Amino acid sequence: MIPASFDYLRADSVDAAIAALTEHGDEAKLLAGGHSLLPLMKLRLATPSVLVDVGRLDDLRYINDAGDHIAIGALTRHRDLEISTLLAADAPLLSHAAGHVGDPQVRHRGTLGGSLAHADPASDLPAVILAMGATLVATGPNGTREIAAADFYTGFLESALAPDELLTEIRIPKLDTQGWSFQKFNRRAQDWAIVGVATVRANGSTGVALVNMGSTPLLASAVMDAVKSGASAADASAHANEGTEAQSDINASSEYREHLARVLVRRSLEESGLA
Amino acid sequence: MQITVTVNGVERSGDVEPRTLLVHFLRDELGLTGTNIGCDTSSCGACTIHVDGQSAKSCTMLAAQADGLTVTTIEGLADGDTLHPMQRCFQENHGLQCGYCTPGMVMAAVSLLDENPNPSETEVRIGLEGNLCRCTGYHNIVKSVLACAAESTGASK
Ligand SMILES: Cc1cc2nc3c(=O)[nH]c(=O)nc-3n(C[C@H](O)[C@H](O)[C@H](O)COP(=O)(O)OP(=O)(O)OC[C@H]3O[C@@H](n4cnc5c(N)ncnc54)[C@H](O)[C@@H]3O)c2cc1C
Numbered sequence: 001m002i003p004a005s006f007d008y009l010r011a012d013s014v015d016a017a018i019a020a021l022t023e024h025g026d027e028a029k030l031l032a033g034g035h036s037l038l039p040l041m042k043l044r045l046a047t048p049s050v051l052v053d054v055g056r057l058d059d060l061r062y063i064n065d066a067g068d069h070i071a072i073g074a075l076t077r078h079r080d081l082e083i084s085t086l087l088a089a090d091a092p093l094l095s096h097a098a099g100h101v102g103d104p105q106v107r108h109r110g111t112l113g114g115s116l117a118h119a120d121p122a123s124d125l126p127a128v129i130l131a132m133g134a135t136l137v138a139t140g141p142n143g144t145r146e147i148a149a150a151d152f153y154t155g156f157l158e159s160a161l162a163p164d165e166l167l168t169e170i171r172i173p174k175l176d177t178q179g180w181s182f183q184k185f186n187r188r189a190q191d192w193a194i195v196g197v198a199t200v201r202a203n204g205s206t207g208v209a210l211v212n213m214g215s216t217p218l219l220a221s222a223v224m225d226a227v228k229s230g231a232s233a234a235d236a237s238a239h240a241n242e243g244t245e246a247q248s249d250i251n252a253s254s255e256y257r258e259h260l261a262r263v264l265v266r267r268s269l270e271e272s273g274l275a
Numbered sequence: 276m277q278i279t280v281t282v283n284g285v286e287r288s289g290d291v292e293p294r295t296l297l298v299h300f301l302r303d304e305l306g307l308t309g310t311n312i313g314c315d316t317s318s319c320g321a322c323t324i325h326v327d328g329q330s331a332k333s334c335t336m337l338a339a340q341a342d343g344l345t346v347t348t349i350e351g352l353a354d355g356d357t358l359h360p361m362q363r364c365f366q367e368n369h370g371l372q373c374g375y376c377t378p379g380m381v382m383a384a385v386s387l388l389d390e391n392p393n394p395s396e397t398e399v400r401i402g403l404e405g406n407l408c409r410c411t412g413y414h415n416i417v418k419s420v421l422a423c424a425a426e427s428t429g430a431s432k
C-alpha cells in the first residue's frame with residue numbers, strides 16, 4: 001500500500017513549519033513520527049497534498065525540569081518518555097503509560113506531540129495528560145498560547161489546535177503524587193486499549209481519565225466528583241460510564257466497554273491507594 | 276526528490292517520489308530484499324530495520340524521512356562470512372521455521388539487547404511484542420535471544 005502523491009517539505013524550524021502551514025492551509029499536514037498519519041495515508045484515509053515534516057526539529061525534543069512543572073517538547077518520542085529518570089521521579093504515570101504505547105519500534109519513532117494532536121480516543125497518552133491536568137502550548141503565526149488539557153479535545157480526531165498551529169510543548173504539573181495507576185485492557189500485546197484508565201491521586205485530589213470510551217479522550221468527571229465527596233473506590237467506579245458514549249466495534253460491544261470501564265476504574269482507584 | 280541514506284555503512288543516494296516507503300527504497304531501489312514486507316500495516320515487524328541504531332518498521336516510514344540518517348538492514352549485520360552473534364544464536368537454537376519473520380525478529384532482538392543487555396524471558400517476550408511469527412515459533416526465538424544475551428554478558432564479565 002502506497003500513499004497518494006504529495007509534496008514533501010522538511011521544516012528546519014518551528015517558524016518554517018508554521019509558514020508552510022499558513023501557505024498551504026487545509027491541504028497541508030504535519031508529519032512527526034508518522035506512526036498515526038502514515039498508516040492512514042497508506043489506506044488513503046488521509047490524502048494531504050503537502051506533508052510538512054517536523055520530525056527533525058530536535059530543539060523540540062526535550063524533557064526539562066521547569067520548577068513547578070516538567071516541560072516536554074512536542075517532538076519527544078515515546079521511548080524518551082519511557083526511560084526518563086525525571087519523569088520516573090515526578091510523573092511516573094506518564095513514563096509508565098508511554099512504555100505501553102504500541103511496541104518498541106513504534107515507541108522509537110512516535111512522538112508525544114503527535115500522539116496528543118492526533119486526538120484519537122483510543123490513544124493512551126491523551127488520557128494521561130487529562131488525568132494529570134497538563135497544559136499544552138501551541139505556537140502559531142501570532143505566537144504561543146496555552147490550552148488546558150481539559151479543553152484540548154473537541155471531537156473525534158479533532159483538537160483545539162488551529163490548522164496553522166503547531167503543538168510545541170506539554171507542561172506536566174509536578175504533583176505531590178500519593179498514588180497513580182494506568183490500566184490498559186487489550187487482547188494482544190501491541191494493541192491499542194479496548195478500554196484504558198489513567199488515575200493520579202495528588203495534592204488532595206484525584207484525576208481519572210478514560211481511553212476509548214467515547215469520541216474523544218475523556219475525563220471521568222462523575223468518578224472524580226464521587227471520590228471528592230468521599231466515595232470508596234467501589235462506589236465511585238459505579239459512575240464510570242456517566243458522560244461516556246462507548247462505541248461498538250470488532251473488539252468489543254459498547255456494553256462490554258461499559259463493564260470494562262467500571263472494573264478498570266475500580267482497579268485503577270484501588271491501585272492508586274483509594275480504599 | 277533526491278535522498279542520501281547511509282545504508283549498512285555505505286552512502287546510498289536515490290531519486291524517489293516523496294511517497295516512497297523506506298522499505299520499498301531498500302528493496303526495490305537498493306536490491307536489499309532481506310527486509311521483508313509482511314502485513315504492510317505496521318503490525319507484524321517483518322520489515323524491522325535500525326534507524327540511527329534503533330529498531331523501526333520500514334513500512335511505516337517514508338524514504339524521505341531517512342534522508343541523511345543511518346540505516347542498518349539484516350544484510351548489514353554479518354561481518355563478511357561471520358554471522359552476527361544474534362544470527363548465529365538463531366541458527367544454533369533453531370529460532371526460525373519458514374524464516375519469513377526472521378530478519379525482522381533478528382533486527383528487533385539486536386535493538387532489544389542494546390537497550391537491555393540482560394533481559395529476563397518475560398522481558399524478551401514483551402520486547403518482541405512488535406514482531407509476529409506466523410509459524411508461531413516463539414519459544415525458540417526467545418531461546419535464541421536469551422542465548423545471545425547470555426553469551427555477550429558472559430563475555431563482558
Ligand atoms: C502498530 C502501532 C501500534 C500503536 N499502538 C498504540 C497504542 O497502543 N497506544 C497509543 O496511544 N498509540 C499507539 N500507536 C500510535 C502511536 O503512538 C503514534 O506514534 C502516535 O499516536 C502519533 O505520533 P506520531 O509522532 O507518530 O504522529 P504523526 O503520525 O506524525 O502525526 C499524527 C497527527 O498529529 C499531527 N501532528 C503531529 N505532530 C504535531 C504537532 N507537534 N503539532 C500539531 N500537530 C501535530 C499530524 O499532522 C497528524 O495529523 C500505535 C501506532 C502503531 C503504528
Ligand code: FES
Pocket residue numbers: 311312313314315316317318319320321322323332333334335
Ligand atoms: S510489514 Fe511492516 S510491520 Fe508488517
Ligand code: FES
Pocket residue numbers: 371372373374375376377407408409410411412
Ligand atoms: S518462522 Fe515463519 S513466520 Fe516466523
